[in-house]
Amino acid sequence: MGSNAHATTRNASGHDTPYKRFGIDTRRDGKWLYDEQADYPCKDIEEGYLLRSLAELCDDQTRAGFSANERLLSEPGNTLVTSALRWLSSEDYDFGMAYSIASTIFMKISLDHQQFFSEPSTLVRDVLDAVAQKERETDDFHIRVDDSGTEIVHSPYRTLPRRVWDVRSNRVIPFSLLTISTIQRDPDSRAWEVTFTDQNQDPPEFWALSHSWTSNRECMMTPANRWQWPVALPHEVPIDRVRRELLRFGAKYVWLDVLCLRQPGELVDEETRQREWKLDVPTIGNIYRIATTIVRYFNGLGRKFSPDNWDDSRHWLQRAWTLQELRSEDITYNGGVRDSTNLWNTEGYFNGEKTTLRQVMTPLWELAQHLDLDREKSHGEIYRLVKEMRRRFASRDVDKVCGLFYLLRTTSLPTYLKSTPAGDAWEKSFHVLPDQTQLELLFDFPYAGADGKWFPSWDQLLLWPDRDSALQHLTRQVKLDVKHVRFAGCNHLDSNHRQLLLVMSLCILPDVKLRHAGPVGEYRIHTSEIAGHPNSRHRRTVASKQVHFQRVYLEKDPKPISEGMYYLITPRPSTSHNWVVCEPISWESRPACNKECICKLHRQIFRKVGVLRTDFVISLTGPDSTLERGVDCLFI
Numbered sequence: 001m002g003s004n005a006h007a008t009t010r011n012a013s014g015h016d017t018p019y020k021r022f023g024i025d026t027r028r029d030g031k032w033l034y035d036e037q038a039d040y041p042c043k044d045i046e047e048g049y050l051l052r053s054l055a056e057l058c059d060d061q062t063r064a065g066f067s068a069n070e071r072l073l074s075e076p077g078n079t080l081v082t083s084a085l086r087w088l089s090s091e092d093y094d095f096g097m098a099y100s101i102a103s104t105i106f107m108k109i110s111l112d113h114q115q116f117f118s119e120p121s122t123l124v125r126d127v128l129d130a131v132a133q134k135e136r137e138t139d140d141f142h143i144r145v146d147d148s149g150t151e152i153v154h155s156p157y158r159t160l161p162r163r164v165w166d167v168r169s170n171r172v173i174p175f176s177l178l179t180i181s182t183i184q185r186d187p188d189s190r191a192w193e194v195t196f197t198d199q200n201q202d203p204p205e206f207w208a209l210s211h212s213w214t215s216n217r218e219c220m221m222t223p224a225n226r227w228q229w230p231v232a233l234p235h236e237v238p239i240d241r242v243r244r245e246l247l248r249f250g251a252k253y254v255w256l257d258v259l260c261l262r263q264p265g266e267l268v269d270e271e272t273r274q275r276e277w278k279l280d281v282p283t284i285g286n287i288y289r290i291a292t293t294i295v296r297y298f299n300g301l302g303r304k305f306s307p308d309n310w311d312d313s314r315h316w317l318q319r320a321w322t323l324q325e326l327r328s329e330d331i332t333y334n335g336g337v338r339d340s341t342n343l344w345n346t347e348g349y350f351n352g353e354k355t356t357l358r359q360v361m362t363p364l365w366e367l368a369q370h371l372d373l374d375r376e377k378s379h380g381e382i383y384r385l386v387k388e389m390r391r392r393f394a395s396r397d398v399d400k401v402c403g404l405f406y407l408l409r410t411t412s413l414p415t416y417l418k419s420t421p422a423g424d425a426w427e428k429s430f431h432v433l434p435d436q437t438q439l440e441l442l443f444d445f446p447y448a449g450a451d452g453k454w455f456p457s458w459d460q461l462l463l464w465p466d467r468d469s470a471l472q473h474l475t476r477q478v479k480l481d482v483k484h485v486r487f488a489g490c491n492h493l494d495s496n497h498r499q500l501l502l503v504m505s506l507c508i509l510p511d512v513k514l515r516h517a518g519p520v521g522e523y524r525i526h527t528s529e530i531a532g533h534p535n536s537r538h539r540r541t542v543a544s545k546q547v548h549f550q551r552v553y554l555e556k557d558p559k560p561i562s563e564g565m566y567y568l569i570t571p572r573p574s575t576s577h578n579w580v581v582c583e584p585i586s587w588e589s590r591p592a593c594n595k596e597c598i599c600k601l602h603r604q605i606f607r608k609v610g611v612l613r614t615d616f617v618i619s620l621t622g623p624d625s626t627l628e629r630g631v632d633c634l635f636i
Contacts, residue, residue, distance in 0.1 A: 031056075031057050031168060032167070032168040032169070032170075032247055033057075033095070033096055033099060033168065033169050033170060035170060035240060037095055037096070038094060038095060038096030038099070038169055038170045038171065038223070039094055039095075039096065039223050040094060040095045041089075041092065041093075041094050041095075042085065042088050042089040042093050042094060042095055042098050043089040043090070043092070045095065047082060047085065047086075050085055050095070050098070051081065051082065051085065053095075054085075054098065054099065054102045057099055057102070057103070058099075058102055058103050058106070058107070079121070080109075080121050080123060081106065083121045083122075083123070084105075084106075084121060084123045084124045085098065087122065087123075087124050087125055088101065088124060094223065096169040096170055096171040096223070097169070097171050097173075097226075099166075099168070099169040099171075100166045100169045100171045100173045100177075101124060101173075101177075103166075103168075103169075104173070104177040104178060104180065105123070105124060105127050105177070105180070105183065108180045108181070108182055108183045109123075109183045109184070121185075121192070122192070123183075123192055126191065126192040126194070127177075127180070127183060127192060127194055128174075130192075130194035131174045131176045131177055131180075131194075132174075134176045134179075134196060135162065135174065135176060138159075138160075138176075139275075139279060141154065141155075142154050142155060142156070142159060142279050143278060143279055143415065144412075146412070146432075148431060150414070150428055150429060150431075150432075151278070151414075151415045152412040152413065152414060152415060152429070152432060153278075153279055153282050153283060153412055153413040153414070153415055154412055155412075156282065156283050156286060156406070156410070156412060156413040157286055157289070157409075158199055158200075159279070159283040159286050160175055160176075160179070160203055160290070161175045161206070161255045161260060161287050162174070162175060162260070162261075162276065162280055163175055163255075163259075163260040163261075164178065164206050164253045164254065164255055164260060165224070165253065165254045165255065165256050165259050165260060166252070166253055167243050167246045167247055167251050167252065167253070167254055168247070168252060170223075170224050170243060171223075171224060171226075172224055172225040172226070172259050172260060175204075175206075176196065178204035178206070178253065179196045179197045179203070179204060180194060180195070180196055180197075181195045181196055181197050182194075182195050183195075203290050204253070205252075205253070205292045206252075206253040206254065206255060206291055206292065207246070207251045207253065207254045207255070207291055207292065207293040207294070207295060208254070208255045208256075208287050208288045208291035208293075208294055208295075208325070209242075209246075209254055209255065209256045209257075209294075209295045209296075209297070209301070209335075210288065210294055210295065210296040210297070210316070210322060210325040211296070211297040211300060211301040211316065211335075212297075212300065212314055212315060212316045212318075212319045212321075212322060213232065213300075213301075213314065213395075214234040214235070214300040214301075214303075214314055215314050216234065216235045217232045217233060217234050217235060218232070218233055218234075218235055219231065219232050219233075219265070220233065222239060222259075224239065224259060225259055228262070228268070229262055229263040229264070229265045229267075229268045229273075230263060230265045230268075231258045231259060231263070232258050232263065233258070233301060233302070234300040234301055234302060234303055237300070237301060237302035237303060238302075239259075239302075241302045242256075242301060242302040242335075245295075245302070245335055245336075246295065249293075249295065249333050251293070251295070254295070255287050255291065256301075257284070258301070261276075261277075261280055261281075261284075262276050262277070262280075274417070277416050277417075277418070278415040278416055278417070279415070279416075280416075281402060281416035282402050282405070282406060282413040282414065282415065282416045283406070283413065284321070284324065284406075285324030285325070285403070285406040285407065286406070288324065288325045288326075288327060289327075291327075292331065293331050293332070293333065294325070294327050294331060294332040294333070295332070295333045295334075295335050296316065296325075296332055296333070296334055296335060297316065297334075297335040297336055298315070298316045298317070298334070298336070299315070299316070299336065300314075302335070302336070303336055304336040304337075304338075305334065305335075305336045305337045305343070305346075307346045307347060307348035307357075308348065310348045310349060310350045310360070311349060311350060311351065311352065313393040314393075317350065317360060318391075318392055318393050319392060319393060319394070320389060320392040320393060320394035320399055320400045320403050321394065321399060321403060323364075323385075323388060323389060323392065323403060323407065324403050324406055324407055326364055326365075326367065326368035326371075327368060328365075328368065328369075329365065343357065344356065344357050344358035344361070345357070345358060348360075367384065367385075367388065370384075371407060371409075381440070382404075382408060382433075382437050382440055382441065383440070383444070383464060383467065385404060385407050385408065386404070386461055386462065386464050387464065387466075389403065389404055389462075390462045390464075396418055396422075397421070397422035397458075398416075398417075398418060398420050398421065398422045398425045400422065401414075401422050401425045401426050401429075401458065402414070402416055402425070405429065405432070405433070408433060408434060408437055409434065410432045410433055410434060411432065411434070412432045413429075413432065414428065414429030414432065422458050423457055423458040423459065425458075426457070426458035426461070427457070427458070427499070430455060430499055431499060438455070438501060439503070439571070441455050441456065442454060442455070442501065442503070442580060442608070442635065443570070443571060443576070443578050443580055443611065444552065444578060444611065445460075445461075445464065445611065446465065446551065446552050446553050446555075446558075446610060446611045447460065447559060447610055447611075448607070448608045448609055448610060449608075452607055452636075453499065453608075453636070454499075454501060454607070454608040454635040454636060455499065455501075464553075465553035465554060465555045465558075466553060466554050467552075467553055467554070468552075468553065468554050500634055500635065500636055501634070501635045502632065502633070502634050502635075503571075503632070503633050503635070504632050505629075505630045505631070505632065506569050506570070506571055506630075506631050506632070506633050507569065507570050507571070507572070507573050507627055507628065507629050507630075507631070508567055508568070508569050508604070508627070508628045508631045508633070509527060509567065509568040509569075509570075509579070509620060509625075509626060509627050509628075510567050510584075510626060510628065511565060511567070511626075512525045512526065512527045512565070512566055512567070512568055513525065513526040513527075513563075513564075513565055514561065514563055514564060514565075514566050514581065515563055516560070516563060517548065520557075520558060520560070521550055521551035521555070521558045521560075522548070522549070522550045522551075523548075523549040523550070523561070523612060524546045524547065524548055524549070525546070525547050525549060525568070526546055527547065527620070527625075527626060547614055547616050547619050547620060548614060548615075548616060549579070549612040549613065549614045550612065550613060550614070551612065551613075552578060552611050552612070552613050559610075561581055561609055561610045561612075566581050566582060566583060566609065567581075567582045567583070567584055567606060568580070568581060568582070568612075568620075569582055569606065569633060573617055573620060573621045573627065574617065574621065577613040577614060577615060577617065578611055578612075578613050579611070579612055579613065579614065580606075580608055580610075580611055581608075581609040581610045581611065581612055582606035582607060582608055582609060582635075583606065583607045583609055584604075584605070584606055585605040585606065585607060585636065604631055604632060604633050604634065605633075605634045605635075605636060606633055606634070606635055606636070607635075607636055608635060
């Protein structure tokens with residue numbers, strides 16, 4: 001562009017139009033466009049000038065390793081590029097989008113067949129068609145229907161963003177453009193062939209912006225997303241303020257929900273939005289997991305940091321979605337902060353008590369570290385996550401269900417539909433939870449579920465009582481082999497009991513008499529002692545013993561378990577103090593099933609009543625005990 005402060009080009013009517021020189025961040029040698037530059041239609045820019053401008057803008061990339069392709073944008077007689085730019089002009093693309101495309105597509109063209117560069121080409125159209133096809137294939141790969149007939153997100157932790165914001169050009173582009181490996185022309189068909197990087201490879205570098213939506217926000221249309229949907233911004237916060245701060249931090253590609261996630265609006269294709277949200281919303285957490293850098297705004301997008309309103313339901317610290325956006329502070333910038341030196345010592349009121357930001361964030365950092373360590377090999381502990389999610393706020397309750405499923409590192413996720421009631425979403429997709437999480441609910445959640453189910457309803461889950469920290473709980477000491485656990489369906493059972501859980505090799509104490517023992521929540525069981533050799537057919541009951549049990553959790557008014565005859569079941573008597581109190585389902589009372597049905601294959605079927613614990617394990621496991629080991633149990 002030379003050294004002039006302004007350059008001129010001729011618009012469609014032949015008049016000279018002032019055109020600012022490109023903005024240059026000399027500290028990072030990065031090049032970006034002013035808004036008026038990005039908005040300028042390609043068709044109103046003289047062809048040679050457009051070509052030279054793109055060459056100068058992309059020069060930093062060519063020096064970074066694409067020098068072999070520099071001539072594609074620097075030779076005025078290059079028909080390959082000029083025909084591509086003419087296509088952009090004919091499709092009403094502006095200079096901002098031309099810059100984004102030039103910095104992605106032109107830098108990936110193979111130079112093996114240079115003789116074709118002098119021929120007219122449909123390069124950009126063919127590449128964008130390939131990108132659209134890649135998006136459709138991605139949706140088809142991830143959105144599936146499982147054996148239970150439930151629509152799920154398959155391999156959710158391999159998903160990539162659908163779109164990304166190029167902050168240098170201020171344009172939203174398909175993320176697949178960044179995953180292009182090579183672009184080459186078939187010497188016979190003259191068609192352009194696009195290859196993408198393998199899904200198992202590290203994704204291209206991008207940043208993700210974490211914020212909470214404020215209550216006083218404005219929706220506006222913007223050329224940044226080609227006017228496709230309204231962008232919600234806090235009152236008096238222009239998107240350019242956010243963009244300038246991101247450029248100052250050194251960002252190039254950024255994922256921002258209001259720009260990159262299709263939003264509702266009067267002119268929005270609602271069917272397309274719902275289809276995209278099925279995949280994009282449940283996997284938002286994955287965007288933050290794979291992003292190289294996080295930019296966080298505590299007080300709203302683009303707003304300055306303030307120690308006020310930490311208890312406001314719209315604050316970053318209080319939102320359900322931000323729980324899955326946590327990453328290490330080593331890769332996190334704090335937006336709206338002039339001086340971060342004493343940021344964490346800032347004082348404010350949280351949950352009604354005066355504290356510091358560091359004290360508020362410390363348990364969240366620990367939780368993020370726990371999830372980060374377990375993300376490839378294990379799961380998040382459901383109790384801890386439920387307690388944190390319960391206190392947070394969401395626009396819709398189903399958002400909490402969605403966020404919880406993601407944080408539990410399930411092998412698949414429920415698809416998202418914002419109109420789905422939270423309880424329905426939880427129950428419909430419960431079977432995708434990790435095996436160990438299901439076991440934690442079976443052996444550690446203190447009550448039976450609604451309608452007699454073995455697992456809690458969503459409302460029950462959110463009311464999970466506080467644990468007694470002095471007691472050990474299942475997940476800290478019992479690690480069942482998850483291969484021994486699987487779901488089993490039975491079409492002949494009542495529709496309320498389709499979610500069956502089959503657990504292998506458990507220990508059962510049959511026919512025990514449960515009695516209340518004084519204080520609320522305390523019980524005694526009466527169990528039999530057996531005389532005779534364990535292998536003898538002539539063993540007989542000789543006495544009855546009493547063992548003290550108590551409730552697992554700290555509760556003011558625990559729901560009592562009725563006195564009566566029950567079975568007690570535990571995974572490992574020697575290491576687990578928790579026992580599930582169950583009612584056996586007799587063979588005669590079961591519905592008629594065919595011989596292959598799960599009901600016929602497993603005679604030990606139980607209905608959960610509650611959970612108790614005892615410290616007198618030896619009294620229940622001695623050689624004279626009626627304890628049965630290695631029993632396969634089906635819970636309904």
